[in-house]
Amino acid sequence: MLKKRIIPCLDIKDGKVVKGVNFVGLKEVGDPVELAKRYDLQCADEVVFLDITASYEDRGIIRDLIAKAASELSIPLAVGGGIRTIDDFRMILASGADKVSVNSAAIANPDLIKQASDEFGVQCVVIAIDAKKNDQGRYDVYVKGGRENTGLDLVEWVKKCESLGAGEVLLTSMDADGTRAGFDIDMLNAVCEVVNIPVIASGGCGSVQDIVDVFEKTNVDAALVASLFHFNEATVEDVRNELTKNNIHVRRV
Amino acid sequence: MVVIIDYNVGNLSSVAGALKRVGIDAIVTRDKETIEQAQAIILPGVGSFPVAMANLEKYGLIETLTSCKEKGTIIMGICLGMQVLFEMGYEVRPTKGLGFIPGKVEYMDIDEKIPHMGWNELYFNQIHPILKYIEENEDVYYVHSYQAVTDDENIIAYSMYGTAKIPGIVGKDNVIGCQFHPEKSGAVGENILKAFKEMIEC
Numbered sequence: 001m002l003k004k005r006i007i008p009c010l011d012i013k014d015g016k017v018v019k020g021v022n023f024v025g026l027k028e029v030g031d032p033v034e035l036a037k038r039y040d041l042q043c044a045d046e047v048v049f050l051d052i053t054a055s056y057e058d059r060g061i062i063r064d065l066i067a068k069a070a071s072e073l074s075i076p077l078a079v080g081g082g083i084r085t086i087d088d089f090r091m092i093l094a095s096g097a098d099k100v101s102v103n104s105a106a107i108a109n110p111d112l113i114k115q116a117s118d119e120f121g122v123q124c125v126v127i128a129i130d131a132k133k134n135d136q137g138r139y140d141v142y143v144k145g146g147r148e149n150t151g152l153d154l155v156e157w158v159k160k161c162e163s164l165g166a167g168e169v170l171l172t173s174m175d176a177d178g179t180r181a182g183f184d185i186d187m188l189n190a191v192c193e194v195v196n197i198p199v200i201a202s203g204g205c206g207s208v209q210d211i212v213d214v215f216e217k218t219n220v221d222a223a224l225v226a227s228l229f230h231f232n233e234a235t236v237e238d239v240r241n242e243l244t245k246n247n248i249h250v251r252r253v
Numbered sequence: 254m255v256v257i258i259d260y261n262v263g264n265l266s267s268v269a270g271a272l273k274r275v276g277i278d279a280i281v282t283r284d285k286e287t288i289e290q291a292q293a294i295i296l297p298g299v300g301s302f303p304v305a306m307a308n309l310e311k312y313g314l315i316e317t318l319t320s321c322k323e324k325g326t327i328i329m330g331i332c333l334g335m336q337v338l339f340e341m342g343y344e345v346r347p348t349k350g351l352g353f354i355p356g357k358v359e360y361m362d363i364d365e366k367i368p369h370m371g372w373n374e375l376y377f378n379q380i381h382p383i384l385k386y387i388e389e390n391e392d393v394y395y396v397h398s399y400q401a402v403t404d405d406e407n408i409i410a411y412s413m414y415g416t417a418k419i420p421g422i423v424g425k426d427n428v429i430g431c432q433f434h435p436e437k438s439g440a441v442g443e444n445i446l447k448a449f450k451e452m453i454e455c
Contacts (some may be wrong), residue, residue, distance in 0.1 A: 001373065001374065001413060002365075002369065002370075002371050002372070002373050002414060003372040003374075003392060004371075005371050005372065014319055019313055040439070043439060045371065045372055045394075067266060070264065070267045070270065071266045071267065071269070071270035071273075072437070073270075073271060074271065074274070074436070074437065074439045074440070074442060074443060075265070075394070075437055075438075076394060076396075076434070076437045076438055093263065093264055093299075095264070096264045096265055096266040098299075098437065099265070106432055118301075119300070119304075120263075120299065120300055121299055121333075122368060122398060123299070123301045123368050123370065123396040123397065123398070124299065148301050164273070167368050167370070167396075168368075168370060196366050197366055197367065197368070197369075198366055198368070198370045198371070221366070221370070221371060222371070239328065243442065250372075251372040251392040251439075252374065252390060252391060252392050252441070253440075
């Protein structure tokens with residue numbers, strides 16, 4: 001039986017881990033490789049590095065971090081942030097990442113999804129989507145760290161991503177992100193109903209119970225967690241124990 | 254000496270890193286002479302079946318690997334590197350594989366999310382030295398959309414995905430393959446590589 005995954009997400013700026021609240025107001029929490037190794041030891045199921053500066057000059061920094069993390073971690077590593085071209089995919093994968101998550105560039109150029117999955121395989125193409133509920137009760141897809149509404153409908157976009165060869169969806173609810181009031185169950189269900197690829201829930205996790213809830217109330221495959229872990233409010237083990245207690249199957253350690 | 258075959262399909266640093274953690278200093282290479290002298294060969298791989306075979310062909314490695322296989326060198330394929338050990342693959346288009354293990358590689362036509370991505374427990378199908386340090390029901394990390402279809406006698410361990418039986422570790426004679434990623438499977442993966450190390454030492 002396939003297990004539900006717990007994925008610590010490290011937002012990285014200038015080579016350091018930070019965590020934003022509603023995408024603004026960043027607070028430094030530490031060294032990415034050291035933190036990733038700590039999560040590996042706690043038996044996290046994967047780790048995500050999200051490069052939130054991702055300016056051209058920073059590419060060297062993130063490449064070195066990926067190389068160091070990849071050779072030291074015993075779990076998969078996904079990397080996102082600032083991916084524009086097929087060459088960016090190649091660079092990130094060659095540095096040692098297992099998956100690449102792409103957001104804005106896939107919207108500007110959907111063919112990038114197909115190119116990447118044809119060349120590197122669907123398993124490494126993660127489509128990151130930031131979405132927010134609109135007045136009509138549907139969800140709009142945003143880009144540029146949530147500053148720009150693309151006008152794309154979430155459900156239509158996610159179906160298109162799947163048809164182009166996306167291997168996984170990382171769905172962040174902008175309404176929930178930073179609130180620590182729980183995952184956006186309605187939005188996650190809207191997406192899980194229409195795709196047949198794995199979905200990672202992101203945004204809003206403020207307690208261990210939120211993670212239990214998201215697995216009980218939706219069909220997502222994984223939960224992305226940041227502050228809860230970074231600030232030592234809970235460990236991966238706490239989450240795993242609580243999920244097990246609630247009959248949600250996780251990796252046996 | 255253990256070699257990791259470098260044929261431009263995915264990164265090899267995590268495979269090399271994992272081997273190092275169990276005490277194997279592997280050489281990453283596509284040099285035929287070095288491969289010919291190897292005690293064991295790791296064939297990794299991420300991407301698609303036809304690209305993997307085309308690259309092996311381009312670097313002239315099909316003959317080298319075949320001659321190593323025939324003289325008894327232990328060969329371990331990982332993920333796509335396991336898939337190309339079979340006779341035929343049907344990803345993108347029908348493509349001939351290395352043919353070291355009888356069988357083929359087909360799309361997982363099942364009523365579950367594809368790719369099969371994440372941790373899934375292994376069940377043992379036979380007694381094999383590669384299983385020496387792991388227990389049944391321990392989880393390993395998979396990520397794939399195609400699976401091996403082969404006779405039961407070639408399946409060492411498997412996982413269940415929905416109602417489908419997914420070959421996890423396959424083997425025949427001196428050739429072995431893991432559909433999952435031992436280098437990404439935490440302590441369980443390291444224990445598999447530790448057993449692999451003992452297999453090549455004796």
